[in-house]
Amino acid sequence: MTGTCPNGHTSTADDYCDTCGAPMGASAVPGPGPSAPAAPAAPRPCPHCGLDNVPAALFCEGCGYDFTTGAAPRAAASPAPGEPLAPAVPLEWVLERWVDPEWHASQDSPAPCPSPGLPVVVPLVARSLLIGRPSASRNIGPDIDCTPDTAVSRRHAQLTTDGTRWWIEDLRSSNGTFTGPASGPLPRSPLPPGQRTEVSEGDRIYVGAWTRLVLRAATDAEKAQHG
Numbered sequence: 001m002t003g004t005c006p007n008g009h010t011s012t013a014d015d016y017c018d019t020c021g022a023p024m025g026a027s028a029v030p031g032p033g034p035s036a037p038a039a040p041a042a043p044r045p046c047p048h049c050g051l052d053n054v055p056a057a058l059f060c061e062g063c064g065y066d067f068t069t070g071a072a073p074r075a076a077a078s079p080a081p082g083e084p085l086a087p088a089v090p091l092e093w094v095l096e097r098w099v100d101p102e103w104h105a106s107q108d109s110p111a112p113c114p115s116p117g118l119p120v121v122v123p124l125v126a127r128s129l130l131i132g133r134p135s136a137s138r139n140i141g142p143d144i145d146c147t148p149d150t151a152v153s154r155r156h157a158q159l160t161t162d163g164t165r166w167w168i169e170d171l172r173s174s175n176g177t178f179t180g181p182a183s184g185p186l187p188r189s190p191l192p193p194g195q196r197t198e199v200s201e202g203d204r205i206y207v208g209a210w211t212r213l214v215l216r217a218a219t220d221a222e223k224a225q226h227g
Helices: 101-107 220-226
Strands: 088-099 120-126 128-132 155-161 166-170 177-180 197-199 204-207 211-217
Touching (some): 088 155, 088 220, 120 128, 155 204, 166 177
Antiparallel strands (some): 088 211, 128 155, 155 166, 177 204, 204 211
C-alpha cells in the first residue's frame, strides 16, 4: 500500500515518508496569507547523496551528511575481494529489544508508549549489524529492526564485534544513541556520532522513544535452537 506525504512524495511506509521523513498524514505547511493555498514545506536536499530530507534535518537520513558543519559522511571500509560484508559468527550473543516506559517518560515523546512485555530476542550471528527501521523504497533492511518506534532512524546505529568484544556506533541518527550500565540513572548524553563505544554484557543501549537494547550471552537452549 502506498500513500503521498505532505511534500508530495510517494511512500510505501505509513508512518514516515521513505523519501523525506515527513509524517504521513500530516497537513502541509500553510501559505503566508489567509487566502493563500496550502503549500508543502520545501525538503532539504543533501548535497552529498541528493536525498531530500525534512527541512529541519541536522543529518541526512540517507548518508549521514552533517548539514550544520558540512562534514561528509565517513566512508565505509571496503571488504577484501571475496570477503562478505558482514561475516557470520557462531551464536554466542543475543540482543534483547525491550519497551522501556521509563526511557519513554524521560524523552517527553508525543508518541504513546506501547505496553511493555517480554523482549524480542535477536540472535547476533554477524560481525556487523545495523540497528534501525526498514525502508522498502531505499532498500534498508536492518539486522535489528526497531519497528514500530518511529523515533528510531532508518540507519540509526551499527553494532560490531571482533568475536570477543562489542562496540556500538551512532550513524548520525536523528535522536541519538545512548548507553548506560544495568543499574543506575538513565543516560543523558548521546554518544558522539561516528565514534565506536564498547559495550559489555548487560549494558543498556537506548534508541528512539522507548526502545532499550540489552546485550547478553546466548543460553544453551538458544544456541541449540539456532543450530
